[in-house]
Amino acid sequence: MKKECIFCKIIKGEIVSSKVYEDRDVLAFLDIQPVNNGHILIIPKKHIELIIDLNDRIVEKMFKIAKKLNQALRKSGLKCQGVNYFLADGEIAMQEVPHVHLHVFPRYNGDGFGLKFPKKYFKLPSRRLLDNSASKIRTNLKRI
Numbered sequence: 001m002k003k004e005c006i007f008c009k010i011i012k013g014e015i016v017s018s019k020v021y022e023d024r025d026v027l028a029f030l031d032i033q034p035v036n037n038g039h040i041l042i043i044p045k046k047h048i049e050l051i052i053d054l055n056d057r058i059v060e061k062m063f064k065i066a067k068k069l070n071q072a073l074r075k076s077g078l079k080c081q082g083v084n085y086f087l088a089d090g091e092i093a094m095q096e097v098p099h100v101h102l103h104v105f106p107r108y109n110g111d112g113f114g115l116k117f118p119k120k121y122f123k124l125p126s127r128r129l130l131d132n133s134a135s136k137i138r139t140n141l142k143r144i
């Protein structure tokens, strides 16, 4: 557990949070800076920076809880026409707190949230490049 980690402080109750779910492994609470009202963060109770280092059982649990919270959001009466999941694994991927966290937040028409795509996104890659990249990933998947 890192001394200054804001999520660890929330887990320990040193910082208040609006909790929506808790068990011995996982905590889910509302983001204080929500994209939309009802924006949830799901975190493991153990301080782990990257999801690649997180125990598989906890990863599974986080996504199962995310599904339930997705359903709960849709029934909550909060504005919610769809739900986004977002997980940034690493600082370059926009991870701002170095403690694994899965964002689950409601979406609705005109909420102003969006993703910015680079120019290259609009030029489709060749099948050769796709096949080559798929091969590299498959090869390394076998080694994990």
Ligand SMILES: [Zn+2]
Pocket: 001, 002, 005, 006, 007, 008, 009, 046, 047, 048, 098, 099
């Ligand atoms: Zn932490």
